[in-house]
Amino acid sequence: MNWLDKMTRPKLSGFFKKRETPDNLWHKCRKCGEMAFHRDLAAARYVCPNCDHHMRLGPDARLESVFDDGAFEIIKTPEAPVDPLKFRDEKKYTDRLKAARAKTGAADAFAIAVGRITGQETVVLVQNFEFMGGSLGMVGGESVVRAAEKAVARKAPFILFAASGGARMQEGVLSLMQMPRATVAVDRVKEAGLPYIVVLTDPTTGGVTASYAMLGDIHISEPDAHIGFAGARVIEQTIREKLPAGFQRAEFLLDHGMVDMIVHRHEMRDTLSRIIRLLMTKNTWGPGDGSSPERSTLPVPIDAPAVPSVQAGKGAG
Amino acid sequence: MRPPYRAPAEPMRIYLEFEKQIAELEGRVEELRQHARDDQDSNVEKEVLRLEAKAASLLKDTYEKLDPWQKTQVARHPGRPHFLDYVSELIEDFTPLAGDRKFADDEALLGGLGRFKGRSVMVMGHEKGSDTESRIRHNFGSARPEGYRKAVRLMDLAEQFDLPVVTIIDTAGAYPGIGAEERGQAEAIARSTQRCLSLKVPVISVVIGEGGSGGAIAIATANKVYMLEHATYSVISPEGCASILWNDPAKAKEAAIAMKVTAQDCARFGIIDQIIDEPVGGAHRAPKQMITETGLVIEKALQSMSNMDGAQLRHERREKFLAMGREGLG
Numbered sequence: 167m168n169w170l171d172k173m174t175r176p177k178l179s180g181f182f183k184k185r186e187t188p189d190n191l192w193h194k195c196r197k198c199g200e201m202a203f204h205r206d207l208a209a210a211r212y213v214c215p216n217c218d219h220h221m222r223l224g225p226d227a228r229l230e231s232v233f234d235d236g237a238f239e240i241i242k243t244p245e246a247p248v249d250p251l252k253f254r255d256e257k258k259y260t261d262r263l264k265a266a267r268a269k270t271g272a273a274d275a276f277a278i279a280v281g282r283i284t285g286q287e288t289v290v291l292v293q294n295f296e297f298m299g300g301s302l303g304m305v306g307g308e309s310v311v312r313a314a315e316k317a318v319a320r321k322a323p324f325i326l327f328a329a330s331g332g333a334r335m336q337e338g339v340l341s342l343m344q345m346p347r348a349t350v351a352v353d354r355v356k357e358a359g360l361p362y363i364v365v366l367t368d369p370t371t372g373g374v375t376a377s378y379a380m381l382g383d384i385h386i387s388e389p390d391a392h393i394g395f396a397g398a399r400v401i402e403q404t405i406r407e408k409l410p411a412g413f414q415r416a417e418f419l420l421d422h423g424m425v426d427m428i429v430h431r432h433e434m435r436d437t438l439s440r441i442i443r444l445l446m447t448k449n450t451w452g453p454g455d456g457s458s459p460e461r462s463t464l465p466v467p468i469d470a471p472a473v474p475s476v477q478a479g480k481g482a483g
Numbered sequence: 484m485r486p487p488y489r490a491p492a493e494p495m496r497i498y499l500e501f502e503k504q505i506a507e508l509e510g511r512v513e514e515l516r517q518h519a520r521d522d523q524d525s526n527v528e529k530e531v532l533r534l535e536a537k538a539a540s541l542l543k544d545t546y547e548k549l550d551p552w553q554k555t556q557v558a559r560h561p562g563r564p565h566f567l568d569y570v571s572e573l574i575e576d577f578t579p580l581a582g583d584r585k586f587a588d589d590e591a592l593l594g595g596l597g598r599f600k601g602r603s604v605m606v607m608g609h610e611k612g613s614d615t616e617s618r619i620r621h622n623f624g625s626a627r628p629e630g631y632r633k634a635v636r637l638m639d640l641a642e643q644f645d646l647p648v649v650t651i652i653d654t655a656g657a658y659p660g661i662g663a664e665e666r667g668q669a670e671a672i673a674r675s676t677q678r679c680l681s682l683k684v685p686v687i688s689v690v691i692g693e694g695g696s697g698g699a700i701a702i703a704t705a706n707k708v709y710m711l712e713h714a715t716y717s718v719i720s721p722e723g724c725a726s727i728l729w730n731d732p733a734k735a736k737e738a739a740i741a742m743k744v745t746a747q748d749c750a751r752f753g754i755i756d757q758i759i760d761e762p763v764g765g766a767h768r769a770p771k772q773m774i775t776e777t778g779l780v781i782e783k784a785l786q787s788m789s790n791m792d793g794a795q796l797r798h799e800r801r802e803k804f805l806a807m808g809r810e811g812l813g
Contacts, residue, residue: 246808250752251743255728304808311805333696333718335728338742342696342718343754343807346704349677350801373718375669376657376697381677395669395697396659400723404659414664424667 195219213431220388220431222368224270225277225292228327232290232435238281243273244312246304251338259336266297275300275330276309280316284439286446289317292327295369299331302374306334307344310378314351323361323442324352328379332372345377352378361445363438366393366416366425384441385425386434387416393424497767499556505545505764508538542764549713552736554745555721557713558692559655562767564774565624566593566608566651569691572774573781574599574606580640583632586666591622591658592630592702594637599649600782605641607634607702608651611692624693625658628671631701635678645793647685647785650702655720657698675701680801683793687784689759689777690714690746691766706800707784708754710746711773712761716754717744754807756784 192201197219207214211231212221223231230236253259267273275297279290291313293300310326317324333341355362364382366375369392376395387393394414402409412418419425429437498506512534519527549557557563570577574597581588594607609626612618641648657668679686679702688705694716710716719727721739726732749755759780762769788796 250808251741253741255737255741307808335719335724335742337718337808339694339716339718339744339749339754340752340808342700342716343804345673345697345700346676346680346804347807349673349704350680350805353677353681353801371669373697376672376701377676378673380667380670380673394664395657395672396664401659401661401664405661409661413661418665422665422667424670 196221211431218389218430220368220390222295222329223431224296225272225294228292229277229279229281229290231431232325232438233279233281233283233288234285238279238290241278241280241312241316243276243278243305244308246308249336250304250340251336253336253338255336262298262336270294270297272297274303274305274309276306278309278313278316280320280322283435283442286439286442287320287322288325288442289313289320289322290325290327293329293374295329295331298334300329300374301331301334301341302344302348303334303337303341304344307341307347310344310348311351314355317355317360318358321358321360323363323446324355325363325365325438326379326382327365327367328370328374329367330370330372330374330379332374332376342373345373348378349381352381356383361442363441365429365434365438366391366419368392371395371397371414380424383445386437387419387425387428388431388434389416389428391416393419497560497562499553499560501545501553501556502542505538505542508534508541512538539763546713546761546764550736551715551739551743551745551748552721554713555693555715555735555739557765557767558715560765560767561613562770563692564766564770565613565653565692566610567613568770569608569651569774569777570597570606572771573778574604577606580637581633583629583636585629585632587627587629589622589627589630589633590620591624591626591654592634593621594634596646599647599785600778602785603644603646604649605637605646606649606651607637608691609654609698611653622658624654625656626654626698627658627660627663628666628668631657631668631671631675634675634702638675638678638682642682642684642793645684647687647788648679648682648705649781650679650686650688650705652688652690652694652699652703653692654695654698655693656695657701669697672697672701676704679704680804681797682800683797685785685788685791685796686800687781689781690716690755691777695720704800704804706788706796706803707756709757709759709777709780709784710749710755711759711766711777712746713765714746715739715744716746716749717742 191204193204193207194201195214195217198214198217200216202215212223229238249259275294277292291309314324352362362382363384364379366387368388370379371394375393392414393416398409416428420428512531515527515531577595577597579593579595591609593610597604597606609624610621611624612621638648657672686705688703688708690710692714696718721735722732724738724742725734746758750758759777762772766773
């Protein structure tokens, strides 16, 4: 299999991909304010050792955390027309793109990878919030299409790690058209009888939630992730009142029936693995093997993490 | 029970900011007419004719050269014909259907059964309202999740009975509110888009005013998408874009220009099939003419799909949207 040749070595890549680690050695948690050593944080997959806050995770670290032995093959991000609108606000769109590319070392906000999750070949699409807010433009739309096609071609489950502010304004109505486009793409995965699992990470909003990120067969969220349609500021300006604590957080979505479960990052891989195995099992109607429930040692999803602000958000409905 | 629709009485003409000169000329004409009625002076009559011609030519020139921000204002013109105006002109036996069967009815997005040029259709669209009371009732055309869930319900029904779906797009965007978020605005829009794309009946959409973002696309993924000449279609409102990228909502004009929101831009990008010309001075100057013209375009579109079966219609629609933004953009 040729993709084995191009495997990323997990332990080494962490050292070479400097862009994803903070420049300074100590990192301050946005939630609790405690300092954590960067190596400890990386080892903890950017979950605060003190308060369990899930910080944003770059695509490489995410992919490593999901696949068997942290090994995967990157599918080249497709090319798409660049700056069709010749858009400029206070900066040119092309300059913003250049800056984002320099910052992340990636061509766009989307990374497609193929690898194995407890042996099951799986296609994973990750959005990088560091790249122009993970926004969905033509490259993004094309990435969803390509990843979905890959999943169908390899009869593999499709997992999306969503993180996005929404559609990319600099591509105007063409970015809006990526919503139906991505919708058709994920529908094809469903029609092929393959699972489409969405993991909503902080933050996922706008046109991304209003299309493919809310169409998963199963919706998982990381704790405390901000997930919604409209931005908080827009809502506040519209209704002219302050928003309740915990509004549009993962726990709020769980309460309102929009996600199936909230899963701690350290248990994400096991949870995904279990769901994939349950959904990809054939001969469901055949005779059982007589095994008993205690054979299952995989952790159950957590309902809500022990973060004070999240508790305050409970009952915000 | 919804009160029966009443066409609004002939409203006072509302002039937009850039129509100031036209307003002055037309005001003078009106004044002179009043004058001429009082004393029969042929010189006054001549002057009226001269000024009328001048106003007409200024109107024509102005509307031929509208910039994207001016078009945005025309698209939002309160006197512009709205969904219910199209329905009352084009649809016989209109039978509105209400409710998403889950939570509530949303009068920002209306729909129902009716007869269009002899055939049964499902028609739905955003309604902005025509006076203060109805604007509030229709929430200014900004739908909540219930609206999109009702749309899905009506699309299901259309497919069940093999009825073509006609959607009328006219919204600033889906409503951003606490309740809307609680009830899953994003999911509701996503499902509506998904259902619209999967329908095995013809779907025709016309953007008659504002095609505002996800709230518009949710019911606009059609086999044929049309836009009125001065309608707009955008990923975010110019004000919203300006406040994010310029940090100043007052830069809406710049944002409208940068985002290329006009029907002409959309046609150039290949995201719509055709532009429907408006009467000189915009749809609000001759609503009936506008609606009749739109009806003819819809009829032609339906006829063009008469030989296609459900699978073909669905396939063609999906392929069309899959190709958008893939190539050929200059």
